[in-house]
Amino acid sequence: MSGYTMLRNGGLGNGGQPWMLRWSSRIRLSWLSFTLFIILVFFPLIAHYYLTTIDDANDPDRRIFGPRTGNELCEVKHVQDLCRIRESVSEELLQLEAKRQELNSEIAKLNLKIEACKKSIENAKQDLLQLKNVISQTEHSYKELMAQNQPKLSLPIRLLPEKDDINIPLPKSKRNCGLHNCFDYSRCPLTSGFPVFVYNSDQYPFGNFIDPLIKQALEASVRNNVYVTENANNACIYVVLMGEMQEPVMPKPTELEEQLHSLPYWRTDGHNHLIINLSRKSETQNYLYNVSTGRAMIAQSTFYDLQYRPGFDIVVSPLVHAMSEPNFLEIPPQVPVKRKYLFSFQGEKIESLRSSLQEARSFEEEMEGNAPADYDDRIITTLKAVQDSKLDFVMVEFTCKNQAKPSLPTEWALCGERDDRLELLKQSTFALIITPGDSQLVISAGSAMRLFEALEVGAIPVILGEQVQLPYHDTIRWNEAVLILPKPRITEVHFLLRSISDNDLLSLRRQGRFLWETYFSTSDTVFNTILATVRTRIQIPAAPIKEEPAVEIPHRSGKAAGTDPNMADNGDLDLGPVETEPPYASPKYLRNFTLTAADIYRNWNTAPGPFHLFPHTPFDPLLPSEAKFLGSGTGFRPIGGGAGGSGKEFQAALGGNVPREQFTVVMLTYEREEVLMNSLERLNGLPYLNKVVVVWNSPKLPSEDLLWPDIGVPIVIVRTEKNSLNNRFLPWDQIETEAVLSIDDDAHLRHDEIMFGFRVWREARDRIVGFPGRYHAWDIPHRSWLYNSNYSCELSMVLTGAAFFHKYYAYLYSYVMPQAIRDMVDEYINCEDIAMNFLVSHITRKPPIKVTSRWTFRCPGCPQALSHDDSHFHERHKCINFFVKVYGYMPLLYTQFRVDSVLFKTRLPHDKTKCFKFI
Incomplete structure (x- = not known):
């Protein structure tokens, strides 16, 4: 309001009071309040000080013993009322504080209940999601089972031949003898296992004329052969062992023919018989040329055109060596x-x-002038x-x-x-x-x-x-x-x-x-090759390769696995289904007959040869992408149902080019129980983990009171016969998956690293896929090889202390790879990882695949490993050069790249998540 208006209104403000009076009354009230406040607060202090000063001046004892107390002050008549007011206010404040603390305690309890309810809701949501996943997986599996046209195969049930023979029409000429008219297939069912009966040459006259060295070598090979049977009635073929004969005393052709025809299972024409005539010299002895062998097959190294029956007889090489293994150093x-x-x-x-x-x-x-x-x-x-x-x-x-x-x-x-x-x-x-x-x-x-x-x-x-x-x-x-x-x-x-x-x-x-x-x-390889030739011709699968029986050590489990504080936080991105996928073993022996009938040349012309039937190999053919959506989708779990996606869809399915699968962890340990327990606990909740096989390499059994962690999957402790690093790669029958994660008991890997390595391996099943890379370097002064563990932009090995590989290579390492390599591993207690890298590179002619930037994988605080010793590296230098001598060349190949995850460093929209955050 302007000054003119106030003067015209007689200085009246709101309410009709003069504005000067209104403000003066407000000031008086404020001064009264302020005066009262001063009296209540400062008067007791002033009075206390005044009375104390007077009393102290009049009372010498006060000067000696100190000022008056509060209670003595309250006894003064003038301040008693003020003291009562103070005590009342103090009591009320204490009661209010007690109530406040009680309310805060109740609030804290309620907050804890709220957090527990939230956690319970999240767990219930997670359980519901898991149940939905289980139901979805079950429905998917049921639909696949109903739509599947072919039965699940495994090792075939053995079917033995009948005793009675089926009459086969005789060919018009012995030159026309072939499998179709001179071989009795009824004695060799596809699931018979190819039983072979070998005549004891000592029981027949012609056996006395055979070269003793050939005779001894072949008899030793017969004893070690998996197909040989002593039951002649169930045999598929009958083998007659022959060899170089001493010419002055060797039987005449008519005598030899008569002796062959008198064999107990010759059955008039010798069908399903195989005569193996080997020589160890360059001199040719074709003494079967003028001998009537009927329908018996002949395996020898010299044939005339009129004698040889293509597709029926077998051309073999001379038997020069009878040793069990070649001398690779020569x-x-x-x-x-x-x-x-x-x-x-x-x-x-x-x-x-x-x-x-x-x-x-x-x-x-026979020539009669037809000179070539x-x-x-x-x-x-x-x-x-x-x-x-x-x-x-x-x-x-x-x-x-x-x-x-x-x-x-x-x-x-x-x-x-x-x-x-x-x-x-x-x-x-x-x-x-x-x-x-x-x-x-x-x-x-x-x-x-x-x-x-x-x-x-x-x-x-x-x-x-x-x-x-x-x-x-x-x-x-x-x-x-x-x-x-x-x-x-x-x-x-x-x-x-x-x-x-x-x-x-x-x-x-x-x-x-x-x-x-x-x-x-060797004599073993020659004999096995002859039998494999016959078996391949009649399309019978090879004998299944040996599984290493696992002798389990009983143990107690139940210790709750803790959470590793060093594990990376994956945020809101899971790595795969946790505790939702039941144990799933890889299918076995799905290609029993196609390996024999369709892959003949690949089996015979690539290592390890046609002598074994493997439950699965990393070279099995792949279906094209559309087949998983059009009629052949059994087992496939495409990402987003086929539509693809980023992290959210990525975590829900394995995707890839092969059906779903899991992996097995194989962990080698030796008397380090605490380190082992910590490593096992780190595997708790790991997706797609089928089983953990702990290879107990110590003769001393685990402590009886040792409580093993419960990580959600079986833990199998396998007892070994001796302390050998080769035990790491034994094909234990407890390993039911194709994928094997070989890991040291002190290796420290995050879950996301393991999952990433597993997904990469599924796209390179024939390779070693792992984390720590190494290098084979050329020693220029000494013109030899060195083992190099320094950081390098080029590598040629991935250590199997933290690596994925196919179980197929465990069979090759244990039963096919030269024994000299395994012997050196046992001698040095070292180099088994180098040997596995040599083997895989030799088979595939490819380098390994390194994933992530990790170069070491040891856990902090673990006991010092053997690899820290200087002698460790000297032994590895020797191993590399010895392995090169055994193979005859350096099979390791260099590579200059590693594999990182898709979308790791790519910037994504806010509604998308990365496949892996830290890789």
Whole structure:
């Protein structure tokens, strides 16, 4: 209001009172309140001070003993009322404070109840979600079961043949004998297991004439063979062992024929019989040429065209070694690829030689003037010209310095002793093999011996004569290890051999080494190969490979697994279904017959060969993506039902190109119970975990009062026969999944790291997928290999102390890999992880896959491991160089990348979540 208006109204404000009076009254009330406040607060103090001062001045005792107390002050008449007011206010304040504390306590209790209710609601929601997932999984599995057209397969039930034989119509000619008309399939059902009965050669006259070394070697192989049975009535085939015979006393053809026909299970025509005639020398003994063998199959290294029945008889190699395993230290390395001589050949052609008068007479009658074109003279002239030109170092000799060993007519005899020939071949890149000029000779022992010696020392065979039938030619792809050329191309041989690159040369040499080692190197491999040839022809699956029986150690469990404070916080993103997926074993033996019928050449021409039936392999074929939605969706769990998605959909399904599966943790330990318990607890709640197999490597059993943690999946403690690091890779029968996570008992991995590694492995099932990478480095001064554990931008190994691999490699490591490697692991108590990396790289010719940036995986505070000792690295240097000698080359391959998760560093919208937050 303006001043003019106030003056006109007589200075009146609201209510009709003068505004000056109103403000003065307010001031008076304020002063009264302030005065009262001063009196109530400060008067007792002033009075206390005044009275104390007066009393102290008049009373010397006060000056001595101190001022008056509050109670004495209240006795003063003038302040009694004020003291009563103060005590009343203090009492009320204490009561109010007690009520406040009581209310706060009740509020805290209510807050705890609220938090408990919230947690209970969240648990109930989680349980409901889990139940929904279980119901969904069950419904999905039920639909898959109802829609599945083929039954679930496992190891086939063994069906044995009947005792009675089925009459088979006789072929018009013995030359027309084949499996379809000379073999009784009724004795060999698909699920029979291929039982083989082997005659005891000591019980028959011809057995007395067999070379004792061959006889002894074959009998030892028979004892160790899984197919051999003593029950002849249930046998699929009957094996007659023969070999080199001493010519002065060997039986005549008619006598040998009579002895064969008198065998108890010959049954008039010898069907389902297999006569194995082996030689260990280059001299050819084809004494079955004029012997009627009926419907019996013949396996030997020398055949004439009129004698050989393709697809029925078997061309084999000579039996040179009877050892149980080759001496790998005597085999020359495969590198350097090119050797001193480009090629070599030593031999002498002796036209007048004859194996026997009877054989020569039959040979001349069959030829009757049909002499083939002989290119041997042109070969001699051309090779001498190459040697004289000195464009390359070559070694060719056509006259033996020593007496040439006898052979068949038109065949080149071997020169010198075996050791001398091997020394020359060790210096030769290629080894020429000139086939006999007689076109009627399918294969000869001399040519087979040359082939055997060339493969043994890594000289690539070059066979001149395309008509030759090499051993097991109907299953082995010889063009991957041998060059086979027509003799008319002799003038182009030099040009051809010079044009082959080092990569192709090493590929040929490595494949030749595989064929020699797998099929020809020992008596066991020769015998097993002959049986495998027959079994493959009649399409019977191989015997299942051995499972290592697990001797379990009883233990008590029930200790609640705690939460590891070092685990990364995954926020609102789960890593997979927790406690919702029941244990699910990987299907086994789904390809029992396709491996034998459809994958013949792959089985025979890649390691480990056709001798075992595996429950599953990492090389099984994959379905195309649309098949999982159109008729073949059994077991598949595509992300988002096929629509895809980011983190939320990613956590709900495994996705990928193969059906759902789980993995097994295999943990090796030795007397470190506390460390082991901590590591097991860290696995609590890990998704897709099927089982934990603890390999107890100590002779001392666990403490009886040890309480093992309950992590939601079975924990199996396996007792071992001895303390060996090889036990880490034994194919325990308790491992029911294809995926194996090998982990040390002191390894410290987060759940998200494990899950990421598992998902990566599912896309690279044939590789080792893991975390700590290592490197094989070249020691320049010493021209050898070193083990390198430094941080590197290039790696070639992933340590199996924290890595995924396929159980298939556990079988190969334990039962197929050379025993010399496992022996060295036991000797040093070291290097088992290097050995596994060598094996997988040798099989796949691929490097391992490293995931995440982690380089170490040891837990903090754990006891010091053996790897901290300096001797540990010296032993690993020695291991690498020894393993290279065993394999003949360095199989490890370098890689310069690692695998990180999709969408890890990608910026996503607010409504999306990453697949992995920390990887």
